[in-house]
Amino acid sequence: MTSPFTFFSIISEFLYEANEGLDQATQASKDQPVAFTIPQIEIELNGKVIRDEELEMVPSNAFESNYYGDKGESKLKLTFKLVPGEQNV
Amino acid sequence: MSALSIGTELASVPFDQMIRNLLLAMVAAQNDANSSFIAGVEDLVDTPVSLKYKKTSDNSNEEKELSGNALAFGILPTLLQIQSGTIQIKMVITMQRTTEASVNVKAKGGWAFFSASVDAKYSSKYSYSVEASSFIEIKVAPAPPPEPLMKAIDKIVQDTAPPPEST
Amino acid sequence: MSNNKEKIEVKNLTASSNVTAEKAVAPAFAAKIDSCTLITSIQKDLLRAHDFAMSQDRSTTFVLSDFNLQLKAVVTQEGEKTMLALPTKQGDLDPNTMSTLNLTLRPVPLTVKPVTGTRPVESIEGIGSVLGGRLRDIGIADVSDLALASPEDLVKLRIPLTKANEFISMAKLMVKSNIAGVEGVDEQVAELLVVAAKIDSKEKLAQTSPEELTAILSDAIETGKVKVPKTFNLTVEDSTRWVASAKTLVDRTRASTQ
Structure with missing residues (x-):
């Protein structure tokens, strides 16, 4: 379950899922008098950055919880912004 | 306990569903606020208000009364509007290679993120430190304002609440 | 929870892992990487992710606007080079020996340059033929190019920042005055x-x-x-x-x- 991810995999997966989630919510609330959109998503991941053939990150999870603790865990902060729908908010 | 069963115990959900559900929860909350506003308007239509006073002049001391419903006196319930929201979740991230079937459905790479919010129960059960868990912060903003609702309220006020009359 | 009490284990590495290089970073089994390779590697992933975001068949899409990595690694020296030791799948580093590196990468839109321009950069006061030649060497051929240049480009040519800003402002003014009226x-x-x-x-x-x-x-x-x-x-x-x-x-x- 704890698998290493390239940064591309992490980013693209979150991008895809965020787009998909927003799309689904927009569809589901299109008949409502009010709808919400997400101008920004911030994600902070704890884990370790490893190097195999490529640079990869293994996010900490329930099964490998904080092996390194505060001293050794890397932190990846990602900020996603919505374009160009953001301008309509 | 196998890794998979822990994931199930944590009730992990795909990230997209988490976003979808959070947004829909905001919509539902706003709808509830709107409904309670309308209920408030209906209550006020049925709430009689009467103000008695004595009109004093040089020769008389005339009894007067102003009456109408509460709406006619400009009393309105409060309409709560969610202007923006920030959703912050401490979460556990687990990753799985998705099966061929789900890959085809989603038409994308073979990985899927599953996330689950961490609560006290799981924190102690799996010795999981909430402080060190990953977190997601989602800022939510409304678009656009509920104009149809406001128009409806105007109509109700016009139709049901004549201006106060003196008797 | 195991946490910091966990000891570094000596594990049997598979044939595929790069054992020899890692022995220098005793006692852990780590892969070393220099900062240039590290950043290039991240940039490669970010570019791919950006392409992925823009290829979405939707009316809106999220894009990555900030990438911040607080990297924990052991810093080692190898000859002239400073290397960062990262854990591998097989082994781990002692958390107590790790340093923190903060990397922030942000996508910057590339400047769109006008195709042609007619006035040479020398038409701006203060730019002579020597400086003009150096500007042309970095692709700033005329006033229109200069109007879209960043002050940093000019600073690289040892032009003081205030002067660089002045030249760019003047170029912008000249370009805009062409269509003024x-x-x-x-x-x-x-x-x-x-x-x-x-x-x-x-x-x-x-x-x-x-x-x-x-x-x-x-x-x-x-x-x-x-x-x-x-x-x-x-x-x-x-x-x-x-x-x-x-x-x-x-x-x-x-x-x-x-």
């Missing part, structure tokens, strides 16, 4: 025309089709190539008016010089 073209529109449509003279504006111009400008606004206030509203009528006014001005100039 056209009806409805204020500073905002002038910038839009220069940056998005590469139109830096009345003559070029006069020869443009209003429909095409509207499409190019709308696209530039939509894709964020050019930032405009939210209230800015572009219509074909606007473009038609600018083009017509430019034509009148060009004709008038021609008539007066004949």
